[in-house]
Amino acid sequence: MNRSRVAVLCASFGLLAAASLTRTVHADDISERARKLHFSSIVLDTHDDTTQRFFSKEYDLGKRNPDGHVDIPRMREGGMNAIFFSIWIDGRIMGPPAVQKALDQIDAVHENVKKYSNDMVFARTADDVRRAHAQGKIAALMGVEGGHMIGNDIRIVRIFADLGVRYMTLSHFYNDEWADSSTDKPVHNGLTDFGKEIVREMNRQGMIVDISHVSDKTFYDALEVSKAPLIASHSSCRALCNHPRDMSDDMIKALAAKGGVIQINYERSFIDEAYRVASDKETGGVVARIGDLEKKCNNDEACVGREMAKIQKKLTDEGKLPHVSWERIIDHIDHAVKLVGADHVGLGSDFDGADMPEGMEDCSKLPKISEALLRKGYSESDIKKILGENTLRVMEQVERVSKEMQ
Ligand SMILES: [Zn+2]
Numbered sequence: 001m002n003r004s005r006v007a008v009l010c011a012s013f014g015l016l017a018a019a020s021l022t023r024t025v026h027a028d029d030i031s032e033r034a035r036k037l038h039f040s041s042i043v044l045d046t047h048d049d050t051t052q053r054f055f056s057k058e059y060d061l062g063k064r065n066p067d068g069h070v071d072i073p074r075m076r077e078g079g080m081n082a083i084f085f086s087i088w089i090d091g092r093i094m095g096p097p098a099v100q101k102a103l104d105q106i107d108a109v110h111e112n113v114k115k116y117s118n119d120m121v122f123a124r125t126a127d128d129v130r131r132a133h134a135q136g137k138i139a140a141l142m143g144v145e146g147g148h149m150i151g152n153d154i155r156i157v158r159i160f161a162d163l164g165v166r167y168m169t170l171s172h173f174y175n176d177e178w179a180d181s182s183t184d185k186p187v188h189n190g191l192t193d194f195g196k197e198i199v200r201e202m203n204r205q206g207m208i209v210d211i212s213h214v215s216d217k218t219f220y221d222a223l224e225v226s227k228a229p230l231i232a233s234h235s236s237c238r239a240l241c242n243h244p245r246d247m248s249d250d251m252i253k254a255l256a257a258k259g260g261v262i263q264i265n266y267e268r269s270f271i272d273e274a275y276r277v278a279s280d281k282e283t284g285g286v287v288a289r290i291g292d293l294e295k296k297c298n299n300d301e302a303c304v305g306r307e308m309a310k311i312q313k314k315l316t317d318e319g320k321l322p323h324v325s326w327e328r329i330i331d332h333i334d335h336a337v338k339l340v341g342a343d344h345v346g347l348g349s350d351f352d353g354a355d356m357p358e359g360m361e362d363c364s365k366l367p368k369i370s371e372a373l374l375r376k377g378y379s380e381s382d383i384k385k386i387l388g389e390n391t392l393r394v395m396e397q398v399e400r401v402s403k404e405m406q
Pocket residue numbers: 145213234
């Protein structure tokens with residue numbers, strides 16, 4: 001090797017070393033900024049199925065549990081300081097038993113929040129959430145996941161609202177008496193007249209209309225009827241993963257045009273197209289799989305979760321299901337932000353109710369989202385909106401509409 005070539009090589013190594021040093025310093029700076037930003041923000045997750053676990057003797061909200069996705073220690077670790085506990089029962093249960101079971105869960109949420117009142121406080125309004133944050137407490141909210149739980153009785157909407165329920169998803173996996181679901185054969189052509197009355201009553205009661213799970217026609221009907229912005233409490237983008245539980249670009253645009261927010265769901269089958277296709281082929285898809293397991297587990301959701309994880313691990317180990325990285329969550333956030341702006345995107349993990357992608361094993365991993373967005377060049381104020389401020393804005397708008405309708 002001649003001397004000049006050695007000199008060139010040395011110079012190149014020097015430049016490379018300098019460049020990598022700059023990158024390290026820069027990266028550390030971003031990590032630190034992301035942590036500060038994340039842990040000073042209101043991080044509000046609009047959909048967590050942790051409520052189901054309150055009925056299990058093995059689970060304790062106040063302790064670090066070896067399984068599942070959410071408990072107070074891991075919420076603290078992940079900076080998640082506002083949570084919508086989902087009130088959910090199988091969508092095939094209807095009438096008075098559905099109301100009864102929903103009330104059991106509403107009671108379980110209130111009791112658990114009281115039990116851990118040093119860490120948690122129940123919240124009904126956006127102001128309550130801000131107050132909880134100022135006190136260093138986790139704000140606990142409730143959403144009813146499926147219109148079947150009102151037992152086809154509009155008065156139950158008012159009772160749920162009085163008990164502190166702040167959103168209701170119009171259907172779950174199956175059609176209910178007045179709304180078509182995205183994963184069932186349509187029978188109502190969207191919302192029935194009674195369904196439209198329910199939406200207006202929800203507006204009057206200050207309950208957010210949630211259009212996750214509903215058919216596209218139900219979504220457009222609800223959007224037309226509602227006087228307040230809507231949310232999709234846990235849905236992702238169909239343009240990236242073609243699942244009926246996700247929203248098309250046109251739907252996301254229509255939702256945003258009315259001030260609403262799409263809260264990105266982390267379920268593997270909803271964020272990764274290759275996984276969705278393989279999962280459909282192997283097990284008939286996530287909806288069929290959950291349906292089968294609910295029967296097998298007699299609606300014990302902890303059992304459904306365990307069985308789901310077992311099946312998914314086995315199929316992944318056998319190479320029948322592809323690996324899915326947590327970074328797909330960022331792709332969905334970014335797609336929605338590029339489509340409608342940062343004012344209309346939020347987080348609706350589906351923790352304790354879905355298969356989490358690798359790297360997002362539980363809520364303690366949430367700071368990674370803030371860091372990834374900061375690295376992508378998102379502004380701090382946009383990240384704060386996505387973490388929680390957008391949902392608070394919708395809550396405030398819904399509260400205003402409710403006051404006007406009294
Ligand atoms: Zn759901």
